[in-house]
Amino acid sequence: MQIIKKRRIVEDDWHHVEDGAELPEGKVIVSLSRWQSDRETLIGRRNSGLGIRLASNEHADDIAPDLEHFELVALNFPTFRDGRAYTTARLLRERHGYQGELRATGDVLRDQIFFMHRCGFDAFEVRADRSIDEALKAFDDFSVTYQPAADEKQPLWRRRG
Amino acid sequence: MYQYDQFDHQMLADRNRQFRSQVERRLTGALTEEEFRPLRLMNGLYLQLHAYMLRVAVPYGLLSSAQLRQLAMIARKYDRGYGHFTTRQNLQYNWIRLEDMPDILDALAEVEMHAIQTSGNCIRNISTDEFAGVARDEIEDPRPYAEILRQWSTFHPEFSYLPRKFKIALTGATRDRAAVAFHDLAFRIVRNDSGEVGFQVIVGGGMGRTPVVGKVLKEWIPKRHLLAYSESVMRVYNGYGRRDNIYKARIKILVNDLGVEEFARQVDEDFARTITPELELEEAELERMRAFFAPPAYRELPERDAAVDALLEKDKRFRMWFERNVVAHKQPGYAIVVLSLKSPGVAPGDATDDQMEAVARLADEFSLGLLRTTFKQNLVLSDVELSRLPELWGRLKALSMASPTVGTLTDIICCPGLDYCSLANARSIPVAEKLIDRFDDLDFIHDLGDLRLNISGCINACGHHHAGNIGILGVDKKGEEFYQLTLGGSPEDDASIGKIMGPAFSQDEIVSAIEKVIEVFLARREPEERFVDCYRRLGMEPFKERVYADH
Numbered sequence: 001m002q003i004i005k006k007r008r009i010v011e012d013d014w015h016h017v018e019d020g021a022e023l024p025e026g027k028v029i030v031s032l033s034r035w036q037s038d039r040e041t042l043i044g045r046r047n048s049g050l051g052i053r054l055a056s057n058e059h060a061d062d063i064a065p066d067l068e069h070f071e072l073v074a075l076n077f078p079t080f081r082d083g084r085a086y087t088t089a090r091l092l093r094e095r096h097g098y099q100g101e102l103r104a105t106g107d108v109l110r111d112q113i114f115f116m117h118r119c120g121f122d123a124f125e126v127r128a129d130r131s132i133d134e135a136l137k138a139f140d141d142f143s144v145t146y147q148p149a150a151d152e153k154q155p156l157w158r159r160r161g
Numbered sequence: 162m163y164q165y166d167q168f169d170h171q172m173l174a175d176r177n178r179q180f181r182s183q184v185e186r187r188l189t190g191a192l193t194e195e196e197f198r199p200l201r202l203m204n205g206l207y208l209q210l211h212a213y214m215l216r217v218a219v220p221y222g223l224l225s226s227a228q229l230r231q232l233a234m235i236a237r238k239y240d241r242g243y244g245h246f247t248t249r250q251n252l253q254y255n256w257i258r259l260e261d262m263p264d265i266l267d268a269l270a271e272v273e274m275h276a277i278q279t280s281g282n283c284i285r286n287i288s289t290d291e292f293a294g295v296a297r298d299e300i301e302d303p304r305p306y307a308e309i310l311r312q313w314s315t316f317h318p319e320f321s322y323l324p325r326k327f328k329i330a331l332t333g334a335t336r337d338r339a340a341v342a343f344h345d346l347a348f349r350i351v352r353n354d355s356g357e358v359g360f361q362v363i364v365g366g367g368m369g370r371t372p373v374v375g376k377v378l379k380e381w382i383p384k385r386h387l388l389a390y391s392e393s394v395m396r397v398y399n400g401y402g403r404r405d406n407i408y409k410a411r412i413k414i415l416v417n418d419l420g421v422e423e424f425a426r427q428v429d430e431d432f433a434r435t436i437t438p439e440l441e442l443e444e445a446e447l448e449r450m451r452a453f454f455a456p457p458a459y460r461e462l463p464e465r466d467a468a469v470d471a472l473l474e475k476d477k478r479f480r481m482w483f484e485r486n487v488v489a490h491k492q493p494g495y496a497i498v499v500l501s502l503k504s505p506g507v508a509p510g511d512a513t514d515d516q517m518e519a520v521a522r523l524a525d526e527f528s529l530g531l532l533r534t535t536f537k538q539n540l541v542l543s544d545v546e547l548s549r550l551p552e553l554w555g556r557l558k559a560l561s562m563a564s565p566t567v568g569t570l571t572d573i574i575c576c577p578g579l580d581y582c583s584l585a586n587a588r589s590i591p592v593a594e595k596l597i598d599r600f601d602d603l604d605f606i607h608d609l610g611d612l613r614l615n616i617s618g619c620i621n622a623c624g625h626h627h628a629g630n631i632g633i634l635g636v637d638k639k640g641e642e643f644y645q646l647t648l649g650g651s652p653e654d655d656a657s658i659g660k661i662m663g664p665a666f667s668q669d670e671i672v673s674a675i676e677k678v679i680e681v682f683l684a685r686r687e688p689e690e691r692f693v694d695c696y697r698r699l700g701m702e703p704f705k706e707r708v709y710a711d712h
């Protein structure tokens with residue numbers, strides 16, 4: 001599957017692993033509940049790549065103490081109207097200093113990518129029925145932003161010059 | 162007023178280019194209506210009963226004459242020659258074609274206007290005191306802070322997909338004219354015990370299905386924390402507000418469920434670890450913003466004007482207009498004038514293209530080229546020299562905008578209702594028109610004193626019926642339009658929510674029900690007593706008894 005990563009279209013080398021399923025070789029993304037129940041096993045194999053995914057009703061604080069274990073955090077948008085993951089993303093980046101991959105999954109559409117990117121997402125699983133090339137244009141939707149976020153720490157009033 | 166620089170202009174240009182592409186993708190079918198819907202809503206474009214409705218933002222209700230002229234042009238060229246001033250100080254067009262939208266937005270951008278965040282589950286147009294900057298009871302002009310909040314909330318990346326819409330109001334006066342208690346979040350400029358000016362923060366007010374009077378979240382925060390503190394409020398709401406039921410998604414429900422103390426604790430906790438210390442407002446930025454709203458160079462004028470006094474003595478109609486529609490200005494020799502948009506035969510809040518142009522001319526000639534919109538759906542010229550009131554009065558009469566009824570029974574707030582709105586249960590405009598027709602005796606209306614009558618066409622309460630001293634709510638009874646009557650609401654410092662009187666009325670009955678309510682008031686009123694005070698003293702019973710006596 002192709003995804004957008006750091007503003008480029010790349011082949012995805014991560015596997016989303018369902019809760020009861022066996023862990024495959026390679027890089028895996030598991031749910032919060034699996035992480036909580038299988039913690040030791042997962043830490044044992046983290047050299048091959050460990051990621052965690054949060055549902056939209058799971059919060060940054062749920063994983064904040066464990067962030068050192070994850071190379072990737074995936075935040076799900078069950079529908080693009082559910083905006084909780086924007087807050088989770090900013091808190092992970094700006095409060096907890098998370099620097100690994102922050103991936104948007106679920107109902108990821110072109111017209112929200114600009115905001116997601118501002119909140120700290122750097123990888124996007126664009127919805128399968130949508131053009132990923134079209135989605136790539138979203139990063140340039142705006143050239144001016146008023147408020148600070150994960151991408152820009154200063155509000156516009158200090159940048160007006 | 163605030164002036165755009167190249168950054169603000171660039172943002173609108175970017176926005177309009179983006180929306181143009183979204184409209185094109187919709188017109189070619191690349192976007193489904195379901196996907197386009199939230200995108201157009203982010204730009205104030207609703208699909209209504211007959212056509213698209215476009216809601217243009219009038220930030221904190223302030224307009225220049227040039228902007229109003231452009232709004233008139235848009236009404237003429239792209240609509241059917243009129244617009245509707247709303248209870249959020251905005252302007253709506255009712256007959257917009259999707260294909261025209263990109264050009265309309267470009268025309269708005271030419272005069273530093275837009276339709277950004279006038280709908281959708283985001284932070285909406287910030288509203289404020291209609292007399293900001295000129296009121297006598299003001300501690301400080303709230304508009305610089307409203308503009309600071311406007312910029313911060315515009316395309317906020319974290320808060321554009323909130324559980325539900327979010328409305329913010331500000332006032333700097335001691336008397337509340339902005340209905341702050343009915344907003345999701347509100348700021349009142351106040352002094353703390355040591356005399357420092359800051360904000361009292363109010364949260365969780367609102368109308369709709371579950372009307373709630375807002376609660377004090379913080380007695381005082383310093384000005385420099387305005388934005389960072391607001392971010393913390395929004396963050397708690399965005400993370401924890403309900404998303405499973407749209408009727409329970411407003412912040413008022415979260416605040417009620419948690420209790421205001423617990424909500425405040427969560428906000429404080431986020432704020433203590435704020436992720437945006439950079440949002441702290443420094444004095445230089447406050448100064449820069451205040452400069453845009455600095456008082457004009459007023460002339461030294463006497464407190465009174467002999468010719469005006471003589472006319473007040475001689476001409477009763479002028480006196481009535483002066484009493485109701487002219488408000489004391491902080492500057493001696495000046496007056497604030499309210500232009501009534503409540504004339505017989507016109508939907509409350511509607512203005513034609515010609516009227517808009519005429520008002521723009523009046524603003525230029527009489528009031529430094531600026532005007533305001535009010536949530537009571539009137540217009541305001543804020544800086545009129547006292548000596549010119551007779552001339553202005555004459556000009557307003559010719560425009561049917563001198564109805565001397567501001568703040569009285571027939572200064573009705575009224576939503577578009579079933580004549581336009583796809584959510585409506587009943588028509589509201591004809592009810593307002595019938596009432597304005599029925600109560601056309603100006604002496605009678607004046608004698609009733611301050612009285613707020615509000616009409617909504619459905620429970621969404623755009624017509625603020627909960628906050629009316631008399632409220633009328635359109636309901637659907639087996640496919641027929643009926644009206645529920647409420648008494649005792651108030652949008653002011655004594656904010657309260659009206660109580661439902663009893664079974665609903667048909668459209669014909671509602672007018673006579675109001676007549677009876679007024680009869681009881683006149684019979685039981687103490688000298689000079691306001692309607693709402695009389696109701697509070699007597700309770701619902703005597704009104705109810707009379708209204709349903711031969712029902």
Ligand code: SF4
Nearest residue numbers: 576582585618619623
């Ligand atoms: S109150 Fe109801 S009928 Fe009136 S404008 Fe709002 S949604 Fe429409």
